[in-house]
Amino acid sequence: MFPNSFEYIAPKTLMEAIELLKQHGYDAKVVAGGQSLLPMMKLRVAAPSILIDINNIDELKGWRNESGYLRIGALTRHADLEHSEELREQYPLLAETAVWIADPLVRNLGTVCGSLAHADPGSDWGAAMLALHAQVEVAGPEGKRQVPIDDFFVDTFTPALEETEIVTAVLVPTPVGRVGGRYLKIERKAGDFAIAGLAVHVSLASDGTVAEAGFGICACGPIPLRGKRAEEYLLGKKLTPETIEAASRLVPEDAEPADDLRGSAEYKRDVLRVFAKRGLSDIAKELQGEVVLR
Amino acid sequence: MALHQTELRPLGKCVGRKEDPRFIRGKGRYVDDIMLPGMLYMYLVRSPYAHARIKSIDTSAALQAPGVKLVITGEDLEAMNLAWIPTMANDQQMVLATGKVLYQYQEVAAVIAETREQAVDAAQLIDIEYEPLPVVVDPFKALEPDAPILREDREKKSNHVFHWEAGDREATEELFRNAPVVVKKDVRFQRVHPAPLEPCGCIADYNPSTGKLTWYVTSQAPHAHRTVLAMVSGLPEHQIRVISPDVGGGFGNKVPIYPGYVAAVVASLKLGKPVKWIETRTENITSTGFARDYHMTCEIAAEEDGRVLALRVKTIADHGAFDAAADPSKFPAGLFSIVTGSYDFKEALVEVDGVYTNKAPGGVAYRCSFRVTEAAYLIERVMDVLARRVGVDPAELRKRNFIRKEQFPYKSPTGWTYDSGDYEKTLALALEKIGYEELRKEQAEKRARGEFMGIGISTFTEVVGAGPSHTFDIMGIKMFDSAQIRIHPTGKVIARLGVRHQGQGHETTFAQIIAEELGLSTDDVLIEEGDTDNAPYGLGTYASRSTPTAGGAAALCARRIRDKAKKIAAHLLEVGEEDVVWDGVSFSAKGLPGKSVTMKDVAFAAYTNLPEGMEPGLEATYYYDPPNLTFPHGAYIAVVDIDKGTGAVKVRRFLAVDDCGTVINPMIVDGQVHGGLTEGFAIAFMQDIPFDDEGNCLAPNWMDYLVPTALDTPHWETDRTVTPSPHHPIGAKGVGESPNVGSPAAFVNAVVDALAPLGVEHIDMPIFPWKVWQILREHGVTE
Amino acid sequence: MRTYQGDFVIDLPRSSVWAFITDPERVGPCIPDLLKLDVESETRFHAVVRVGVGPVRGKFKLSTELTVTEPEVSAELSIRGGGMGSGVDMKAKLTLSDTENGGTKLDWRCDAAISGPVASLGGRLIDNEAKKITEKMFNNLSKALSSVSEQVAATSEETAEPGLKE
Amino acid sequence: MKIRVRVNGQSYESDVEPRKLLAYYLREDLGLTGTHIGCDTTTCGACTVLLDGKAVKSCTVLAVQANGRDVMTVEGLEQDGQLHPLQTAFWEEHGLQCGYCTPGMLMSGYALLQDNPNPSEEEIRRGISGNICRCTGYVNIVKAIQSAANKLADAAEESGDSAKEVSTSGSSSD
Incomplete structure (x- = not known):
């Protein structure tokens, strides 16, 4: 299959791209990796008349450390983060998450920011970025703005983007203390969208208490959701079998799963609990080495 | 393993495949690779509704669209008497819908244009007004008296298609009345689809100046397709040439004739140009022949020690909108009555009722000899239920009930005569090799710790190789198969067969058989299949029938040549024919040591130096009508661990011990087994085609109809025993489907075994993680 | 079949609400993302709507027929049509009742059947989307009716033309 | 749209519709039919090629996106008559x-x-x-x-x- 016909434009600068969006608005779609958009266009459930390919815009490439955060440019591919040895120490959740997305071929093209802008409820990056408390950098005719990830997902397939705006980067705060990250996902087959997924991010202060906690819930609601109750509970506590147990029970409380062919809502909630427990236990072992688990 | 095989006596050796050099270079030639001058493209408009009356079809805008040459609707076909075509199951099927549509994605109109893009674009301009009708997706509801009648074309005003039964009702019921133990289970074999990697498609190329139609088509049975096409279209059969080029997998999907094929032929006849139609994956899954969809109720009557007495099976078969099963004519439920399996039942009664629903038509044999998969799954599943009820280890229960080696040929209570087998030996090897005793110990320890580990056994019997022709025909055409062998003067051989491989390695294995029989090497023999203008008539490749039928034909055809060769050899050796001895590689004269001639010598003489009066040349044709089917069997063992937290099942080990009689190429046999196990695994754990109440297909593509990747698939272990078929010319039985037939029960038995401490007796496939979790939850098990 | 339902109260007498909901010219524009409205008769109208869920964008053509079940009490809207190779078949039942303070309560219940690739493909999402679109439709209706009631309050003499621009 | 693509070391200039997928471009415009198409949902990988050295599914890349880039297909594996x-x-x-x-x-x-x-x-x-x-x-x-x-x-x-x-x-x- 192939898409309906469209006009293709590959601007070289961000300003040009935004100008094109201003001209075409609703009829235009931005493509970066194209691994979500092109399949929909091939099935003809999506049929934009203008395709704006941002792959030639140099300023969107790569990542860099800026003060207080890691700035991941819009053309960063899943595979880039999967293989980025230099990020593994401080941002372990990035590689942990990347490897779960689709398959190696898709990961070579698909982008992190494209996945966020697509706002699929089953977005693994959506969950991971929630756990990391990221900000989405958006550029439009009025310049750039930052959108906290919690405000970014408005609804299914609906990000907090105007028709004239482009996601230019995602900003991941630099963690303090020792960091652990896990992405746990159950799929019907390798590379599938999650039945349920959970991103877990924890950093420990020097006294061993939790300085940062992040839980991002995937495929259990109309949008990726934050496990807020568990986060609040864990802050300032040490990771012990008891606190891990308690936090893991709180995670499903923030999920809004639905019954579907992948499983019942109740099932997905319980899997989130199990994932939270496993993720936290693993991180505890990694960072503390001696948590006794029941 | 040797890639080039110049060795003599190649039978049973790992010969590198002769077909591979083109495939590894990307030089295979599949239907969609063929581009003909002036070729047009066809695209089909399909119904979004599962059941709706067609009020109007407006094709005017499409006809005006750029590049469009023709639009065909059901009404156009009606005028040509081609709106309906016969199915292989004595039913008829719409080509393009007239009056109403009966399933979602049903073909309604065809658009033919200069390019693929134009055809698809124009198809979107066809305006069809539908009036939705009540939808029936549940076969049980379809049988209720007030259910809407789906098939208005039939005289019978009911959704019931057929009733079929085998076995002795009275005798079976008598045994049930007095049996100390009776177990009963409802078992569903869900709707699945063969989904080969290459979808279906064709190019119809009608040449008006010669009147000849060349039809390139993804076909597992090119000769049968030619005959059907001739009967349906009225074209003279000798003016139809069917070419089935390289086929990217079939698994039963490429046996039927589909509406798209017929529409493309009509388009080419009308336009006098080649017309290509290649379906998409979505079209493949949603509209071409599905498999299974059996709702079975199984009862076993047994003694208290688990020795079986009688079997009773009732089945509702959901055929969708048309009964387009590809079964032999006399077997509306295929070979399902083989359901007594490897066990010595005294009596059995098997009943099947076919039902119409608003789903895609079919009931094809997916990597399976006509419903033998449903049968093997059912008996192997319910034997485990019996084992549990009588408190006997499942391996032991099987041993107690096996048909013994000395009972062969064994007459089954539903009328089959099993050719040969040694079930105890095969199971013994499997148990030893997997370390059954150790595994049971490990399981006991794990159970004590609250962990869930399971061991599942399946000791299935297959039935493959249809004919014999007195019992088996498709649309009246007898199910024999054929080979034609021609030896050129330099001793090189071209052989053509009536079957058509789709990855099974015929170009190699049949070369091995022929080379073995003729004292040549595999490299000396070129195998050609798939061109009806060249190959002798045959019924095609499915139901594991190629080796039992065409393999037999190849061997006997070669022997026919050898008989003539012997006469020529006598002439060359200057002795009487009765003094000529064949030792497998050459002819020699009795009592004259050192004097011998090879087949190459004979071949040269056949064209240069013949005995007086002998017809020149060295070739033969053989139509082989097998005296019986062959009955491969196997013992499969799966070991699984269950994740208590998520319900996910991990297949830790899987061992398949197969017995397919004489092995032609062990490497290829192993490859076939690996592939079939993977399909069985997918069926057990991933695959289903569900429909919602509106009849929407909820697994219409490979995002939701799940095919396992290398990461999902377990590492397969294989071994084998060899019990030759007594009636097959080389003792071979066929193996391609055994792993798909035998493995689903092993997987499910393993999962049920793991959950047995909770009292679980059965879980329907596919075993999704949430189903397992649900069971664990109901029994208070949690992580 | 998917069923959605809800209710709302309008500060208008039942007769005014009835007049509104049985007027295709006024009900039509409440359809979300309406591109084109073509009123054929007092009981039939045709609409073209824009469907947009993220990248899934297309046009649906809908034909609507109004049937009065019981005047001033209940009516049924049958909406049928399709687009993007898919079909929609909806039956919306509206029931009016008086509230204690002279307003009207509108209960609605909508049975929707969606057929075709959109339903097949969108397994994960379609239910949520259909629900949202239906709710939006009745929200629009509620808003349109409240603006009528505001206008009635503001210019009590005139027969109000409902404000339908938003 | 005009594009210039290097495929298996050879340069091609073509005029393609923007919607043409790289897989179809390779198969139909360049006759390199070794690249197959097996699904419509970016699942099966039968169309895998290397794009600037990275393996990608060519059914989910537009031919115009390959403009100025290097493609390697299965036909490029064999070198000087020697199988890889x-x-x-x-x-x-x-x-x-x-x-x-x-x-x-x-x-x-x-x-x-x-x-x-x-x-x-x-x-x-x-x-x-x-x-x-x-x-x-x-x-x-x-x-x-x-x-x-x-x-x-x-x-x-x-x-x-x-x-x-x-x-x-x-x-x-x-």
Whole structure:
């Protein structure tokens, strides 16, 4: 299959791209990796008349450390983060998450920011970025703005983007203390969208208490959701079998799963609990080495 | 393993495949690779509704669209008497819908244009007004008296298609009345689809100046397709040439004739140009022949020690909108009555009722000899239920009930005569090799710790190789198969067969058989299949029938040549024919040591130096009508661990011990087994085609109809025993489907075994993680 | 079949609400993302709507027929049509009742059947989307009716033309 | 739209519709039919090619997006009439049956070995997890890629600078 016909434009600068969006608005779609958009266009459930390919815009490439955060440019591919040895120490959740997305071929093209802008409820990056408390950098005719990830997902397939705006980067705060990250996902087959997924991010202060906690819930609601109750509970506590147990029970409380062919809502909630427990236990072992688990 | 095989006596050796050099270079030639001058493209408009009356079809805008040459609707076909075509199951099927549509994605109109893009674009301009009708997706509801009648074309005003039964009702019921133990289970074999990697498609190329139609088509049975096409279209059969080029997998999907094929032929006849139609994956899954969809109720009557007495099976078969099963004519439920399996039942009664629903038509044999998969799954599943009820280890229960080696040929209570087998030996090897005793110990320890580990056994019997022709025909055409062998003067051989491989390695294995029989090497023999203008008539490749039928034909055809060769050899050796001895590689004269001639010598003489009066040349044709089917069997063992937290099942080990009689190429046999196990695994754990109440297909593509990747698939272990078929010319039985037939029960038995401490007796496939979790939850098990 | 339902109260007498909901010219524009409205008769109208869920964008053509079940009490809207190779078949039942303070309560219940690739493909999402679109439709209706009631309050003499621009 | 693409080392200039997918461009415009199409949902990987050295699904890349870039297809594996060791290994290990997934598998395997010359079974399975095979059950594909890794390592050892550490056994394949 192939898409309906469209006009293709590959601007070289961000300003040009935004100008094109201003001209075409609703009829235009931005493509970066194209691994979500092109399949929909091939099935003809999506049929934009203008395709704006941002792959030639140099300023969107790569990542860099800026003060207080890691700035991941819009053309960063899943595979880039999967293989980025230099990020593994401080941002372990990035590689942990990347490897779960689709398959190696898709990961070579698909982008992190494209996945966020697509706002699929089953977005693994959506969950991971929630756990990391990221900000989405958006550029439009009025310049750039930052959108906290919690405000970014408005609804299914609906990000907090105007028709004239482009996601230019995602900003991941630099963690303090020792960091652990896990992405746990159950799929019907390798590379599938999650039945349920959970991103877990924890950093420990020097006294061993939790300085940062992040839980991002995937495929259990109309949008990726934050496990807020568990986060609040864990802050300032040490990771012990008891606190891990308690936090893991709180995670499903923030999920809004639905019954579907992948499983019942109740099932997905319980899997989130199990994932939270496993993720936290693993991180505890990694960072503390001696948590006794029941 | 040797890639080039110049060795003599190649039978049973790992010969590198002769077909591979083109495939590894990307030089295979599949239907969609063929581009003909002036070729047009066809695209089909399909119904979004599962059941709706067609009020109007407006094709005017499409006809005006750029590049469009023709639009065909059901009404156009009606005028040509081609709106309906016969199915292989004595039913008829719409080509393009007239009056109403009966399933979602049903073909309604065809658009033919200069390019693929134009055809698809124009198809979107066809305006069809539908009036939705009540939808029936549940076969049980379809049988209720007030259910809407789906098939208005039939005289019978009911959704019931057929009733079929085998076995002795009275005798079976008598045994049930007095049996100390009776177990009963409802078992569903869900709707699945063969989904080969290459979808279906064709190019119809009608040449008006010669009147000849060349039809390139993804076909597992090119000769049968030619005959059907001739009967349906009225074209003279000798003016139809069917070419089935390289086929990217079939698994039963490429046996039927589909509406798209017929529409493309009509388009080419009308336009006098080649017309290509290649379906998409979505079209493949949603509209071409599905498999299974059996709702079975199984009862076993047994003694208290688990020795079986009688079997009773009732089945509702959901055929969708048309009964387009590809079964032999006399077997509306295929070979399902083989359901007594490897066990010595005294009596059995098997009943099947076919039902119409608003789903895609079919009931094809997916990597399976006509419903033998449903049968093997059912008996192997319910034997485990019996084992549990009588408190006997499942391996032991099987041993107690096996048909013994000395009972062969064994007459089954539903009328089959099993050719040969040694079930105890095969199971013994499997148990030893997997370390059954150790595994049971490990399981006991794990159970004590609250962990869930399971061991599942399946000791299935297959039935493959249809004919014999007195019992088996498709649309009246007898199910024999054929080979034609021609030896050129330099001793090189071209052989053509009536079957058509789709990855099974015929170009190699049949070369091995022929080379073995003729004292040549595999490299000396070129195998050609798939061109009806060249190959002798045959019924095609499915139901594991190629080796039992065409393999037999190849061997006997070669022997026919050898008989003539012997006469020529006598002439060359200057002795009487009765003094000529064949030792497998050459002819020699009795009592004259050192004097011998090879087949190459004979071949040269056949064209240069013949005995007086002998017809020149060295070739033969053989139509082989097998005296019986062959009955491969196997013992499969799966070991699984269950994740208590998520319900996910991990297949830790899987061992398949197969017995397919004489092995032609062990490497290829192993490859076939690996592939079939993977399909069985997918069926057990991933695959289903569900429909919602509106009849929407909820697994219409490979995002939701799940095919396992290398990461999902377990590492397969294989071994084998060899019990030759007594009636097959080389003792071979066929193996391609055994792993798909035998493995689903092993997987499910393993999962049920793991959950047995909770009292679980059965879980329907596919075993999704949430189903397992649900069971664990109901029994208070949690992580 | 998917069923959605809800209710709302309008500060208008039942007769005014009835007049509104049985007027295709006024009900039509409440359809979300309406591109084109073509009123054929007092009981039939045709609409073209824009469907947009993220990248899934297309046009649906809908034909609507109004049937009065019981005047001033209940009516049924049958909406049928399709687009993007898919079909929609909806039956919306509206029931009016008086509230204690002279307003009207509108209960609605909508049975929707969606057929075709959109339903097949969108397994994960379609239910949520259909629900949202239906709710939006009745929200629009509620808003349109409240603006009528505001206008009635503001210019009590005139027969109000409902404000339908938003 | 005019595009210029290098495919298997050769430059092509073409005029294509923007919606033309790279897979169709290779097959229909360039006649390189080794690249197959097996699905419509970016699932099966039969169309896998290398785009600037990275393995991608060419059914989910527009031909216009390949403008100015390097593409390698299965037809580019054989060099000067010599099969690539990966091709030979697929043949020897019976890593193919119907042959339809084979070009995509070869390209994924090729890309995997470029990044990881000595992959474990698990790494190979992960590396080819974007490629569906309906025939082989993957066992022999995994074996073939392992065998190719060994062949390539042996070839590198023979042609390249002498290895600093010589292992006790010449063959480490299982």
